[in-house]
Amino acid sequence: MRSIRARLLLVLLGMLALIAVVMGGATYRNVLAETEALFDYQLRQMALSLRDQGEVSQTQADALANEQLDFVVQIWTLDGRSIYATRPHEELPSRALLGLADVSVKGVVWRTYSVATPGRVIQVAQPLATRQRLAAEAALRSVIPLLVLVPLLAALAWWLSAMALSPLNRVANDVKARDGKLLQPLGVEGLPDEVSPLVNALNGLLQRLGQTLDTQRAFLSDAAHELRSPLTALKLQIESLRRAPDDAARMEAVTALSDGVDRAARIVEQLLALARSEPGAQPPAMEELDLCELVRQAVADTVPYALSRGSRFALQADTPVTVRGERQGLTALVRNLADNAVRYAPRGSQVELRVSVEQGAPVLQVDDAGAGIPPSERERVFDRFYRRAAGGEEGTGLGLAIVKSVAARHGASVTLSDSPLGGLRVQVRFPAP
CATH class of the missing domain: 3.30.450 (Beta-Lactamase)
Structure with missing residues (x-):
């Protein structure tokens, strides 16, 4: 019953x-x-x-x-x-x-x-x-x-039970009338003390759901806007390739088309990584990981791009440092930090990565020799699709947003400061085991 x-x-x-x-x-x-x-x-x-x-x-x-x-x-x-x-x-x-x-x-x-x-x-x-x-x-x-x-008393008991449960019926009807576009809080006036906690919890859920939906709408809108430009460029490059008058022009169009495909693939990859690290996504499968080994593997994926710019990595990660986390998310975090450091640093410069333990907490530190980020903008750079004009380098504005989101899911903090190399220092501090 x-x-x-x-x-x-x-x-x-x-x-x-x-x-x-x-x-x-x-x-x-x-x-x-x-x-x-x-x-x-x-x-x-x-x-x-x-x-x-x-x-x-x-x-x-x-x-x-x-x-x-x-x-x-x-x-x-x-x-x-x-x-x-x-x-x-x-x-x-x-x-x-x-x-x-x-x-x-x-x-x-x-x-x-x-x-x-x-x-x-x-x-x-x-x-x-x-x-x-x-x-x-x-x-x-x-x-x-x-x-x-x-x-008569039985009829009175039936009426009293209906009256006692009428606030629940009212709340149920109010919730039933809602849809994804109507997420205003439920009314709490006139509700008994036993029903108010339930309604307050539902209002909190509606508020969080509204924030999640607003975030998703903004994300989809920004993603569509960001994908429109590279896709349009790809169509123009394909048209240029079709109309190329000679082999030299055709080779130039193929190179431009390849660069456009790489840029579109990078945007899609970063969008997928950001979607996986959203708070509403499926909880990651946590495991014990060696942060030093994970950083080595993630940096190895970025080495070809660094070599194309004449840059190099210096990794200080000799002693195993154990963290509990999700391998795919942490790999995306390290890869984006390494990619940003190479992308926004001068060609031929060095990017230093260091894994250490400070006061019992694992710490990942990345230093570059780029232009850095002014203190007034260090909070905004974590916003999605926010880009600074730095050395004419094209970016998606998603790298640090992914780093922030992955770190938040692992209980880690991300801080930006000036690097001794002259550029930016990014420090990710994980919770102590």
Whole structure:
């Protein structure tokens, strides 16, 4: 049973039924006992009223002889001779037991009360079955209002459960009416304290979802804009290749086309790397990695580009340094740092990479001899597609954005500062094991 309302109704109705049974049983027994006590009181009063009289008057005898009267009165002399009876009855007790007593005569049980006077014995009797029937009827009449009240209370419980759960229904209907474009917070006014935490959590989720959607829209818009230029250039270069008048022009067009393809492939590769490092992407598979070996492999992928510019790498990573992370993401981080250092440094310069442990935390440091980044722009360069005019080098504006995103997923921090080589120093500090 998954319905809260059904569970609530089941509990309430079960409690109501249990209370009704207990109260009904207690009321029935109490009324039954009180009625029996009342009948005993009537027996005593009738016997005592006859004791104080010298004889039974004719009017009183006629009244006592009424067949509709359940009471039977008998009077004996002290020697046992019957001198009065309200009416002949074969099943009447022939002897008196003083006080209250239950007397059985021929299978019929009588409730009697007898009292002795100086000259006679008076007994008032009543059939026990009649007493019990009358007492049961009186007790049942006292329970009937409770039986009538139970359905009303059940209806009230049903209404109260509906009223208690109406805030949840309101919140559910409000959420159901939302779509991807309607992510405003849910209203919290008038909600009970038990529902407010749920609504606040949903509002936080809607806010994060809205931020994620806005980020994705901006990312797609910027990606489309960035891809439009290289794709257009590729189309123009293909047209130039088609119209080349001689082999020299054709070779020049092929070279330009190859460079355009490389630039488009780099943009696509960086876009995919950035998408994989987004906060909403699938969590990476973490493993224990040797940061020194990972840096060597990532730098090896950038060596051909560095050689084409006459640049070289200097790597200081002799002692194994263990980090816990995702291999593909960290490889992209190192590759982008190395590529940026070579791209924005003068041709023929040196790029230094160092892996070390500082205060128990693994640190990756990259130094170049380029123009560096002014302190006023060191926060903006982590934005997607943000590019600075530096030495006429073309870039995508995604390298440092990928580095920042991958580092954030690994709990690492990225800081930019001036390098002793004259350019930029990038330092990535990983959390201590």
